[in-house]
Amino acid sequence: MHVLLCHLLYLLLYIFDCIMLTSHQIDQFQQQGFLVLPAFTSSEYCQQVLDFAQQQLDVVALPIEYEADTRYPGAPLSRDAEGGQTARRLLQAYARSTLLADWATQANLAQVLTQLLGSGVKMSQVHHNCIMTKQARFSSLTGWHRDSRYWHFQKPELISAWLALRDEKIENGCLLVLPGSHRWQIEPAQLDSAQFLRADVTANQALLKQAISVPLQQGDVLLFSSNLFHAAGCNQTSQTKFSMVFTYRAQDNLPIPNSRSASLPEIAL
Numbered sequence: 477m478h479v480l481l482c483h484l485l486y487l488l489l490y491i492f493d494c495i496m497l498t499s500h501q502i503d504q505f506q507q508q509g510f511l512v513l514p515a516f517t518s519s520e521y522c523q524q525v526l527d528f529a530q531q532q533l534d535v536v537a538l539p540i541e542y543e544a545d546t547r548y549p550g551a552p553l554s555r556d557a558e559g560g561q562t563a564r565r566l567l568q569a570y571a572r573s574t575l576l577a578d579w580a581t582q583a584n585l586a587q588v589l590t591q592l593l594g595s596g597v598k599m600s601q602v603h604h605n606c607i608m609t610k611q612a613r614f615s616s617l618t619g620w621h622r623d624s625r626y627w628h629f630q631k632p633e634l635i636s637a638w639l640a641l642r643d644e645k646i647e648n649g650c651l652l653v654l655p656g657s658h659r660w661q662i663e664p665a666q667l668d669s670a671q672f673l674r675a676d677v678t679a680n681q682a683l684l685k686q687a688i689s690v691p692l693q694q695g696d697v698l699l700f701s702s703n704l705f706h707a708a709g710c711n712q713t714s715q716t717k718f719s720m721v722f723t724y725r726a727q728d729n730l731p732i733p734n735s736r737s738a739s740l741p742e743i744a745l
Contacts, residue, residue: 495584497591509658509704516697522641529607532566541565543614551616559614566607580722586745589724596727601740604636604721610649615711624702625671628735634702634725640692641718648717649708651690658703
């Protein structure tokens with residue numbers, strides 16, 4: 477009877493095209509702080525978003541964050557400097573098009589996030605909610621940081637869903653992560669004034685040796701904790717790297733009132 481029920485469950489999941497995490501995947505996310513879902517999205521959809529993103533860049537559809545705004549190493553010093561008008565993020569992706577909004581709230585993603593966060597998942601319109609564009613000539617380095625360093629929620633336990641719109645590899649600036657770092661206790665002296673890990677601190681040097689890259693194929697999704705230390709290099713290729721990213725919280729992990737995290741309405745999945 478148990479075997480028959482299992483077969484029936486798999487049949488229902490197939491019929492309704494519902495993606496479910498295995499217990500191994502859930503354990504991996506909890507232990508490592510990240511999880512890759514291969515071929516989560518079709519290449520046809522990715523191309524539609526690429527075309528849309530390029531159109532938005534061509535017409536300068538605001539709001540846009542520019543490389544100069546990041547103040548990251550290697551970024552142009554100002555928007556008036558050479559490369560200062562290089563786009564880094566197309567902000568407010570959810571409100572730009574139903575093409576993006578429907579992906580961010582789709583049933584398959586909601587099911588996966590519900591397994592990790594519980595029922596009543598909410599999407600933030602303040603954090604991420606963007607198409608990231610890492611362009612070739614003026615892309616900057618992103619140092620080791622936790623996204624939760626500047627987010628204001630009751631717990632630093634949000635999850636970001638990162639969709640690779642093109643292949644991502646070290647050469648074009650794929651994400652680097654420190655596995656398990658979402659559980660680390662970090663002392664204030666290990667961080668600089670912007671809350672990045674300091675490379676000149678002896679205690680950090682052993683931690684940074686644990687870094688791994690997370691290459692992705694077009695259509696793969698990377699789920700990662702807001703408390704996971706991650707970084708990224710420059711794009712050393714001639715083709716722009718595009719990624720779409722949205723961030724989600726558990727129902728009981730409310731944004732702090734009157735903080736930036738509470739400044740826009742959230743979207744219920």
